[in-house]
Amino acid sequence: xxxxxxxxxxxxxxxxxxxxxxxxxxxxxxxxxxxxxxxxxxxxxxxxxxxxxxxxxxxxxxxxxxxxxxxxxxxxxxxxxxxxxxxxxxxxxxxxxxxxxxxxxxxxxxxxxxxxxxxxxxxxxxxxxxxxxxxxxxxxxxxxxxxxxxxxxxxxx
Amino acid sequence: xxxxxxxxxxxxxxxxxxxxxxxxxxxxxxxxxxxxxxxxxxxxxxxxxxxxxxxxxxxxxxxxxxxxxxxxxxxxxxxxxxxxxxxxxxxxxxxxxxxxxxxxxxxxxxxxxxxxxxxxxxxxxxxxxxxxxxxxxxxxxxxxxxxxxxxxxxxxx
DNA sequence: CTAGAAGTTGAAGTCAACTTCAAGTCAAGG
DNA sequence: CCTTGACTTGAAGTTGACTTCAACTTCTAG
Numbered sequence: 139x140x141x142x143x144x145x146x147x148x149x150x151x152x153x154x155x156x157x158x159x160x161x162x163x164x165x166x167x168x169x170x171x172x173x174x175x176x177x178x179x180x181x182x183x184x185x186x187x188x189x190x191x192x193x194x195x196x197x198x199x200x201x202x203x204x205x206x207x208x209x210x211x212x213x214x215x216x217x218x219x220x221x222x223x224x225x226x227x228x229x230x231x232x233x234x235x236x237x238x239x240x241x242x243x244x245x246x247x248x249x250x251x252x253x254x255x256x257x258x259x260x261x262x263x264x265x266x267x268x269x270x271x272x273x274x275x276x277x278x279x280x281x282x283x284x285x286x287x288x289x290x291x292x293x294x295x
Numbered sequence: 296x297x298x299x300x301x302x303x304x305x306x307x308x309x310x311x312x313x314x315x316x317x318x319x320x321x322x323x324x325x326x327x328x329x330x331x332x333x334x335x336x337x338x339x340x341x342x343x344x345x346x347x348x349x350x351x352x353x354x355x356x357x358x359x360x361x362x363x364x365x366x367x368x369x370x371x372x373x374x375x376x377x378x379x380x381x382x383x384x385x386x387x388x389x390x391x392x393x394x395x396x397x398x399x400x401x402x403x404x405x406x407x408x409x410x411x412x413x414x415x416x417x418x419x420x421x422x423x424x425x426x427x428x429x430x431x432x433x434x435x436x437x438x439x440x441x442x443x444x445x446x447x448x449x450x451x452x
Numbered sequence: 453c454t455a456g457a458a459g460t461t462g463a464a465g466t467c468a469a470c471t472t473c474a475a476g477t478c479a480a481g482g
Numbered sequence: 483c484c485t486t487g488a489c490t491t492g493a494a495g496t497t498g499a500c501t502t503c504a505a506c507t508t509c510t511a512g
Contacts, residue, residue, distance in 0.1 A: 150488060160489085161471050169469090180477045181489055202405065205469070216444040230408060241398060247357065248394040251387060305509095317500055323453060336508045338459050361501070397468085399489095459508065464501100478486065482491075 146183035156192040163192075171195060171209050185273065187220060201233045202240065233272065302341035303332065315348040320349075328366055329354060344377060351383065358390045359397065 146194060153160045165183070166172045174182040191212065198208045211229050215221045310317045323329045324339070329348060331339040346370065355365045370384050372378045 148488075159471075162469080164490095165470060179489085180491095181478065197408075199469090200507095201408070218467080233408060234405065237401060237408065241401045241405065244394060244398045244401065246426065248391065249393065251354075251358070251390060305459075316501075319499080321460090322500060334459095334508080336459085337461095354498090412496065454510105454512090455509100457509085460506080461504100464503080466501075467499100468497100471494100473494080474491100476490080479487090481486095482484090 145186055147188070149182050151182070152184050152192070156189055156196075158196075160191060160276060163169055166192075166193060166195065166205075169205060169209065171205065183216065190221075192227070194229070197230065199232070203233075203236075298435065302343055304343065304345070305337050306341070309341050309345055309349070313346055313353075315349060315353075323349075323352065323362075326362060326366065328362065328369060347378075347383070351386070357391070358394060360390075362392075 147155070149160045149163050150161055152158070156163070160168075163172065164182075167174055172184070172188055174184045174188070177183055194212070195205075195208055198211065203211070211232075214229070215225055215285070306317045306331055308409050309315070309320055313320070318331065320373055321339075328359075329341070329345055331341045331345070334340055344354070351369070352362075355368065356362070360368070368389075371386070372382055
């Protein structure tokens with residue numbers, strides 16, 4: 139084992155290597171997704187492990203997780219030891235299901251659209267695309283990655 | 296033909312029948328997606344055709360269009376006559392491609408994930424999920440319905 | 453005619469995920 | 483030692499799609 143103390147990274151370097159903006163990296167630290175040591179002068183110095191965490195964050199958000207979800211997943215990592223491949227694998231396996239669901243939902247939407255194209259209806263009462271199920275109102279706030287009604291069983295029946 | 300002048304709807308009624316909140320309906324009018332007559336006292340009175348427009352708006356946003364895109368599509372409708380089935384069909388046919396693309400992109404993501412689950416890498420350099428193509432930086436602002444890099448040919452090579 | 457439900461407005465708030473800004477302070481090569 | 487580029491902070495701004503609020507006004511059933 140040789141000394142690792144020189145291998146600490148500045149925000150700028152982390153930014154360059156990860157492709158995230160420095161502002162995003164600071165934001166992530168503030169939000170508790172990353173942690174960093176500080177120099178005497180108060181500057182951040184990141185452990186190289188931060189790069190893997192950032193890769194995870196990017197991957198997760200590509201899959202459509204919110205930062206809150208990402209934080210939750212990151213917190214489930216062992217804090218004592220450095221996470222292993224298996225640890226990361228376990229987390230990302232979880233996404234597989236999520237992606238499957240999203241794909242299934244989009245396909246359902248497309249198939250519904252096909253039938254609508256046939257009829258040109260777009261009726262509020264009958265069209266699956268404009269009014270699937272009976273969920274008339276209650277579209278909440280928040281980023282619409284996929285409409286909830288497609289991925290959830292039943293809001294309230 | 297009997298008189299149609301009594302068949303105008305208040306916002307409240309439109310809300311009830313469409314499932315949109317009254318605030319959303321007013322917002323849509325302000326944004327130029329809907330139009331309404333006014334009573335002497337200044338209240339909105341909507342033509343029944345508004346329900347179809349709202350169905351279209353809902354359908355389009357389920358597919359992932361922004362309101363700007365929806366407005367653009369609505370403006371391409373004939374303004375002189377009442378839009379026919381064929382007019383609506385033409386618009387929604389356009390979505391089919393979009394959905395196909397989105398589905399393909401998600402499937403690509405899932406397949407990439409499958410290979411990553413195998414290796415547990417999540418490397419910034421090699422992993423397709425965390426770093427597809429070479430697009431390291433430049434994730435812009437805006438709602439991430441699907442990551443652009445998945446649906447676009449090449450940002451700049 | 454009147455009570456009360458429903459309508460009106462503009463301005464401001466919300467949420468997520470960041471970015472931008474101002475006004476500095478720190479670190480490192482020459 | 484000094485210059486210069488990189489770093490610091492908290493606060494405020496951004497985008498999209500609405501919602502919420504306050505302070506009225508209008509409609510309509512009885």
